[in-house]
Amino acid sequence: MEQTVLFRVFEERDIDFVYRCKNDEKLNSQIVGQWRPFTYADACKWVQGCMVDHQEYKFWAVCTNDDEKRIVGWVSLSNINYKDQSAHFHGIVIADPMYRDGFAWIESYLFILDYVFNKLAFESLTGSCLIEHKHSTLISQALYFTVYEIEKESICRHGKMYDLEKHVLKKNDYITHYNNSEYDIMSIVMRMSKLRRLSNC
Amino acid sequence: MNMELNEFVANFAEQFDDTDPAEIKAETTFRELEEWSSLVGMSVIALAKTTYGKAITGAELKTCQTVEDVFNLISNK
Numbered sequence: 420m421e422q423t424v425l426f427r428v429f430e431e432r433d434i435d436f437v438y439r440c441k442n443d444e445k446l447n448s449q450i451v452g453q454w455r456p457f458t459y460a461d462a463c464k465w466v467q468g469c470m471v472d473h474q475e476y477k478f479w480a481v482c483t484n485d486d487e488k489r490i491v492g493w494v495s496l497s498n499i500n501y502k503d504q505s506a507h508f509h510g511i512v513i514a515d516p517m518y519r520d521g522f523a524w525i526e527s528y529l530f531i532l533d534y535v536f537n538k539l540a541f542e543s544l545t546g547s548c549l550i551e552h553k554h555s556t557l558i559s560q561a562l563y564f565t566v567y568e569i570e571k572e573s574i575c576r577h578g579k580m581y582d583l584e585k586h587v588l589k590k591n592d593y594i595t596h597y598n599n600s601e602y603d604i605m606s607i608v609m610r611m612s613k614l615r616r617l618s619n620c
Numbered sequence: 621m622n623m624e625l626n627e628f629v630a631n632f633a634e635q636f637d638d639t640d641p642a643e644i645k646a647e648t649t650f651r652e653l654e655e656w657s658s659l660v661g662m663s664v665i666a667l668a669k670t671t672y673g674k675a676i677t678g679a680e681l682k683t684c685q686t687v688e689d690v691f692n693l694i695s696n697k
Contacts, residue, residue: 423678513658516651520661522678554659605665605675612666615659619637 423522425488426479426530429469433480433490438462440492440514453576475499481513481527491515494527496535498545506535508546525607528562532602536593543589549574550582557618561610563596564588628691631671635663646688668694 440446441457448454457465469478476499481492497509508531513523535544546564548555559566564586572580596602601610625646632650633641639655650656661681668676668690674697676690684690 421677421679516656517682518678519651519656519658520678520681521658521665522661522681524658525662554657557659605669608662608665609669611659611662612670615663 422484422526424481424491424518424526425484426494426527427482427488429466429478429480429490429493431466434459434462434466436490436514437466437493440512441465443514446512446514469493476509479530481511481518481523491518491523492527494531496531499539504540504542506539506541506544508544521608521611522604524558525604528558529602529604532562532588532593536590541590543587544593545585545587547583547585550584553615553618556584557611557614559584559586560614561607562588563592563601624695625688625691628694629687631667632664632687632690635660635667644687646686646691648687649685650687650690651685664690 438457438459441462444454469480476495476497478493478495480490481494482488482490492511492513492515494511495509496506498505498507500506508528511524511527513519513527532544535541544564546555546559548559550556550569565588566584566586568585570583570585573583574581600606629644629646630641633639633644636644636653636655639653643653644650665676665681668674672694674694676693676697680693681690684693
């Protein structure tokens, strides 16, 4: 199946898009941290920060699979630790409505898994999300992350405390599931759909 | 609206948790629905596969604006 999106380094032309996204209340309702308004200067700084090579974190622009390579979102890794051979799935935003149909989202997750376990050859990838964030809890299950901790009332958003789910995927498990074709897009879609139905019961 | 499209619209509407099915019609531009998201999108892709036996791609789904467009996409595969 042809890729819906590609992944590239950030460019100056992405600033307008980032500025709009960072101020989109609906988009930011699902972030783990506390949202704050973003000025255009903040957006410039943010994008320029993403453009620089960092040892401990990496941001990619998720872009259209054509000559234009227009940004539709971004995906990031943090806590890249070469000594411990681990990294943390920092975040994903797919903001362009034309790309919010599941494919770009899954492809972005698979890109990160491939980067961590094949390119970096790390041993583990962690992730975290608010328990209420169904999208994240379901995709982590569908990709065979296992929950190792629920941090009770650890995140404060708009004066309310939320529980944080922490999950991890180990390299050996990734390889096993990969070799079983369980990271094929349709396979993930079917698992997500089933998990979603079960979670609604 | 013929029976098959009618049924498809109902099946499509079932993929939403919080949207009144009465809001979803053949001519509804589904991306403008408040609840439309990657999660709902994946459920629609799964619906196409499990109920209609058709695999649809991201590029194909992008050509669809309305629920009826998705029905036609699946019907013509």
